[in-house]
Amino acid sequence: MNIENKLGEVLRKYRKKMGFSQEELAFRCGLERVYISMIERGQRKPTVHTMFIICKELRIRPSAFFNEIEESLIDFKFED
Amino acid sequence: MNIENKLGEVLRKYRKKMGFSQEELAFRCGLERVYISMIERGQRKPTVHTMFIICKELRIRPSAFFNEIEESLIDFKFED
Numbered sequence: 734m735n736i737e738n739k740l741g742e743v744l745r746k747y748r749k750k751m752g753f754s755q756e757e758l759a760f761r762c763g764l765e766r767v768y769i770s771m772i773e774r775g776q777r778k779p780t781v782h783t784m785f786i787i788c789k790e791l792r793i794r795p796s797a798f799f800n801e802i803e804e805s806l807i808d809f810k811f812e813d
Numbered sequence: 814m815n816i817e818n819k820l821g822e823v824l825r826k827y828r829k830k831m832g833f834s835q836e837e838l839a840f841r842c843g844l845e846r847v848y849i850s851m852i853e854r855g856q857r858k859p860t861v862h863t864m865f866i867i868c869k870e871l872r873i874r875p876s877a878f879f880n881e882i883e884e885s886l887i888d889f890k891f892e893d
Contacts, residue, residue: 736862780858782816785883795883800876803865 738775739802740784745773747791747798761790818855819882820864825853827871827878841870 759766771777788795839846851857868875
Protein backbone atom coordinates (compact mmCIF):
# COMPACT_ATOMS: atom_id res chain seq x y z
CA MET A 734 0.00 0.00 0.00
CA ASN A 735 1.37 3.40 -0.89
CA ILE A 736 1.53 6.52 1.28
CA GLU A 737 -1.44 8.28 -0.34
CA ASN A 738 -3.79 5.30 -0.07
CA LYS A 739 -2.93 4.74 3.57
CA LEU A 740 -3.16 8.45 4.38
CA GLY A 741 -6.64 8.51 2.84
CA GLU A 742 -7.72 5.47 4.82
CA VAL A 743 -6.49 6.92 8.12
CA LEU A 744 -8.07 10.30 7.37
CA ARG A 745 -11.46 8.68 6.66
CA LYS A 746 -11.23 6.70 9.91
CA TYR A 747 -10.61 9.77 12.06
CA ARG A 748 -13.17 11.89 10.20
CA LYS A 749 -15.85 9.30 10.88
CA LYS A 750 -14.70 8.97 14.49
CA MET A 751 -15.43 12.69 14.90
CA GLY A 752 -18.79 12.24 13.16
CA PHE A 753 -17.93 14.76 10.44
CA SER A 754 -19.16 14.56 6.86
CA GLN A 755 -16.56 15.36 4.20
CA GLU A 756 -18.39 18.65 3.76
CA GLU A 757 -18.19 19.56 7.43
CA LEU A 758 -14.51 18.71 7.70
CA ALA A 759 -13.79 20.69 4.53
CA PHE A 760 -15.68 23.71 5.86
CA ARG A 761 -13.82 23.62 9.18
CA CYS A 762 -10.47 23.44 7.36
CA GLY A 763 -11.25 26.04 4.70
CA LEU A 764 -10.95 23.42 1.98
CA GLU A 765 -13.24 22.11 -0.77
CA ARG A 766 -15.26 18.95 -0.08
CA VAL A 767 -13.99 17.38 -3.31
CA TYR A 768 -10.42 17.87 -2.12
CA ILE A 769 -11.13 15.93 1.11
CA SER A 770 -12.76 13.25 -1.02
CA MET A 771 -9.73 13.00 -3.30
CA ILE A 772 -7.30 12.79 -0.36
CA GLU A 773 -9.40 9.97 1.12
CA ARG A 774 -9.24 8.09 -2.18
CA GLY A 775 -5.46 8.52 -2.42
CA GLN A 776 -5.76 10.78 -5.44
CA ARG A 777 -3.98 13.79 -3.98
CA LYS A 778 -0.64 14.36 -2.28
CA PRO A 779 -1.54 16.86 0.46
CA THR A 780 1.06 19.15 1.99
CA VAL A 781 2.27 18.80 5.57
CA HIS A 782 0.63 22.18 6.21
CA THR A 783 -2.78 20.94 5.05
CA MET A 784 -2.50 17.77 7.11
CA PHE A 785 -1.63 19.76 10.25
CA ILE A 786 -4.80 21.83 9.74
CA ILE A 787 -6.90 18.69 9.15
CA CYS A 788 -5.39 16.91 12.18
CA LYS A 789 -6.20 19.93 14.33
CA GLU A 790 -9.88 19.70 13.36
CA LEU A 791 -9.86 15.94 13.92
CA ARG A 792 -8.24 16.46 17.33
CA ILE A 793 -5.38 14.11 16.65
CA ARG A 794 -1.70 14.91 16.87
CA PRO A 795 0.00 14.80 13.43
CA SER A 796 2.67 12.54 14.92
CA ALA A 797 0.00 10.02 15.96
CA PHE A 798 -1.68 10.31 12.57
CA PHE A 799 1.58 9.73 10.67
CA ASN A 800 2.57 6.93 13.00
CA GLU A 801 -0.41 4.93 11.73
CA ILE A 802 0.68 5.52 8.15
CA GLU A 803 4.32 4.54 8.62
CA GLU A 804 3.38 1.39 10.51
CA SER A 805 1.71 0.08 7.36
CA LEU A 806 4.55 0.93 4.97
CA ILE A 807 6.59 -2.23 5.23
CA ASP A 808 8.76 -1.26 2.29
CA PHE A 809 9.73 1.93 4.10
CA LYS A 810 12.54 1.39 6.56
CA PHE A 811 13.06 4.55 8.59
CA GLU A 812 15.74 3.58 11.06
CA ASP A 813 18.78 1.37 11.32
CA MET B 814 6.74 30.17 14.66
CA ASN B 815 4.81 28.76 11.74
CA ILE B 816 4.79 25.18 10.45
CA GLU B 817 7.09 25.79 7.47
CA ASN B 818 9.77 27.59 9.49
CA LYS B 819 9.84 24.90 12.13
CA LEU B 820 9.79 22.11 9.54
CA GLY B 821 12.80 23.71 7.86
CA GLU B 822 14.65 24.02 11.14
CA VAL B 823 14.06 20.37 12.07
CA LEU B 824 15.00 19.22 8.58
CA ARG B 825 18.31 21.11 8.71
CA LYS B 826 19.07 19.65 12.14
CA TYR B 827 18.60 16.04 11.00
CA ARG B 828 20.37 16.61 7.69
CA LYS B 829 23.44 17.89 9.53
CA LYS B 830 23.19 15.05 12.04
CA MET B 831 23.54 12.64 9.10
CA GLY B 832 26.46 14.67 7.75
CA PHE B 833 24.70 15.30 4.41
CA SER B 834 25.10 18.44 2.34
CA GLN B 835 21.88 19.81 0.82
CA GLU B 836 23.15 18.46 -2.48
CA GLU B 837 23.71 14.95 -1.15
CA LEU B 838 20.31 14.80 0.51
CA ALA B 839 18.65 16.11 -2.65
CA PHE B 840 20.41 13.50 -4.78
CA ARG B 841 19.39 10.66 -2.47
CA CYS B 842 15.75 11.84 -2.55
CA GLY B 843 15.59 12.55 -6.27
CA LEU B 844 14.98 16.24 -5.59
CA GLU B 845 16.72 19.48 -6.56
CA ARG B 846 19.22 21.00 -4.12
CA VAL B 847 17.46 24.35 -4.32
CA TYR B 848 14.21 22.69 -3.26
CA ILE B 849 15.85 21.31 -0.09
CA SER B 850 17.28 24.77 0.52
CA MET B 851 13.86 26.39 0.17
CA ILE B 852 12.20 23.89 2.49
CA GLU B 853 14.90 24.58 5.10
CA ARG B 854 14.22 28.31 4.82
CA GLY B 855 10.46 27.80 5.22
CA GLN B 856 9.79 28.95 1.67
CA ARG B 857 8.05 25.80 0.45
CA LYS B 858 5.15 23.71 1.71
CA PRO B 859 6.33 20.15 1.01
CA THR B 860 3.90 17.29 0.61
CA VAL B 861 3.59 14.47 3.12
CA HIS B 862 4.91 12.19 0.39
CA THR B 863 8.11 14.23 -0.04
CA MET B 864 8.69 14.40 3.70
CA PHE B 865 8.32 10.61 4.02
CA ILE B 866 11.02 10.20 1.36
CA ILE B 867 13.29 12.74 3.08
CA CYS B 868 12.74 11.17 6.50
CA LYS B 869 13.66 7.78 5.09
CA GLU B 870 17.01 9.12 3.90
CA LEU B 871 17.56 10.86 7.24
CA ARG B 872 16.71 7.63 9.05
CA ILE B 873 14.06 9.19 11.22
CA ARG B 874 10.48 8.13 11.56
CA PRO B 875 8.08 10.74 10.14
CA SER B 876 6.09 10.56 13.38
CA ALA B 877 9.21 11.51 15.37
CA PHE B 878 10.03 14.27 12.89
CA PHE B 879 6.51 15.74 13.05
CA ASN B 880 6.42 15.40 16.82
CA GLU B 881 9.24 17.93 17.05
CA ILE B 882 7.30 20.33 14.86
CA GLU B 883 4.01 20.09 16.72
CA GLU B 884 5.72 20.54 20.10
CA SER B 885 6.78 24.01 19.02
CA LEU B 886 3.38 25.11 17.69
CA ILE B 887 1.87 26.49 20.85
CA ASP B 888 -1.02 28.04 18.95
CA PHE B 889 -1.96 24.63 17.57
CA LYS B 890 -4.06 22.65 19.99
CA PHE B 891 -4.47 19.13 18.71
CA GLU B 892 -6.36 17.34 21.44
CA ASP B 893 -8.98 18.10 24.07
